């Protein structure tokens with residue numbers, strides 16, 4: 001649902017990109033000498049994938065069948081090997097679609113006298129990921145666990161050893177909002193990346209932490225500013241949601257996961273004789289300890305569900321070095337989009353997803369073509385991975401990263417493409433999460449050869465780093481690169497990029513009208529493709545593995561994973 005979220009407004013940040021450090025070793029073929037990706041080649045692929053015949057490419061639909069067939073045939077034509085170790089071009093991704101409904105409302109109380117009910121959708125939005133007919137919590141002790149964060153690198157632990165088995169956690173949204181001691185009107189830049197959201201701030205992290213602690217229930221208190229979106233967006237989570245199916249049928253997850261509106265949370269805390277704002281303030285300190293509210297929660301959900309088997313499509317270009325060919329660079333782009341849905345004003349109900357993300361798939365197909373032509377061939381193997389169900393919550397990429405056909409400890413990098421720039425050449429290129437890993441240095445070097453510069457994500461507080469498929473790799477420790485359109489368009493007024501992007505966001509984003517436009521100019525996307533090709537090629541030939549920068553939240557995971565290499 002947060003698929004390929006793009007910052008809607010992208011004012012140029014004043015800070016320049018951090019100074020270059022050189023991590024890209026030899027051999028370093030100039031970007032200009034690599035085989036070219038062409039605009040015509042990309043456009044031809046986008047035309048096919050975004051045509052009405054492909055029905056908007058929804059997982060589990062006839063559009064999936066066509067897409068999988070097409071991508072497979074393209075890989076075969078390029079002479080690429082099957083990407084899966086079973087000799088096929090697909091990795092099956094089992095998904096369950098669950099539509100949850102309230103069976104018994106959320107009731108909170110103490111004994112028989114003190115009780116309060118909370119209204120479905122207005123006060124509380126909840127679901128279960130359990131592959132079962134329903135789920136419930138029954139007289140479960142409620143504990144306020146602050147931000148619900150354990151972050152050793154910040155010496156931060158909201159739990160302080162409390163046992164949450166069978167209990168219901170209430171947690172705050174975003175990561176700990178710690179005021180700067182020098183200027184309390186700002187956030188402390190040394191903690192949790194200041195205003196930028198870390199993964200500890202994402203709701204997915206909080207539900208995962210609840211599962212790790214064996215909690216029965218978990219509710220996040222919604223607040224619009226730190227969440228980055230209104231409660232209506234949370235309410236739109238109701239309806240069918242696809243999930244991956246773990247071996248335990250997701251029974252290891254908390255029985256009930258959900259959100260409380262701010263108003264509902266305040267009432268609940270008041271019932272416990274506590275002041276929400278006072279506890280929230282305490283939660284911004286290291287000394288915070290979980291607060292048992294002395295209340296019990298009960299609620300039940302009923303599920304309607306179906307299972308489907310969707311597919312990632314993948315191909316391999318085998319490395320030319322007899323040893324290094326067993327190490328990998330993975331390019332990814334999601335092939336899925338929203339399929340056929342509610343009609344727009346013109347009566348069009350096919351969500352073609354031309355930019356999102358036929359364009360990214362097209363770019364990778366053309367990068368793959370260039371890779372087959374490059375001389376010398378890369379030493380390490382290149383995997384071209386087109387994933388399913390990104391729009392359902394990065395599911396295809398998560399499945400790949402948790403069931404990898406090739407060891408992640410031997411996967412040097414992920415390069416992800418979600419929507420290309422269709423508005424012409426730019427002087428810059430945006431990197432979501434700039435400064436996260438050595439891959440940025442590779443990109444900076446390559447961009448300099450095109451006289452272009454890197455630009456940080458202008459809306460890092462919204463956590464866009466966690467909203468496309470590269471994140472599935474990052475989470476497992478694999479350094480990942482996700483670049484986005486530049487903002488300074490050559491030969492155009494300063495606000496051209498923002499204007500084009502706003503037009504797209506307001507009119508076409510996740511709409512049936514996301515179609516090829518006669519005004520498209522893929523010359524910028526061609527230059528970006530050359531950079532992505534150069535970065536992957538250079539990493540595939542490099543003397544050492546790219547690393548996360550010191551202090552990065554995924555660095556520890558990578559170090560642990562490389563120990564078992």
Ligand SMILES: [Zn+2]
Nearest residue numbers: 004356357418
């Ligand atoms: Zn997308």
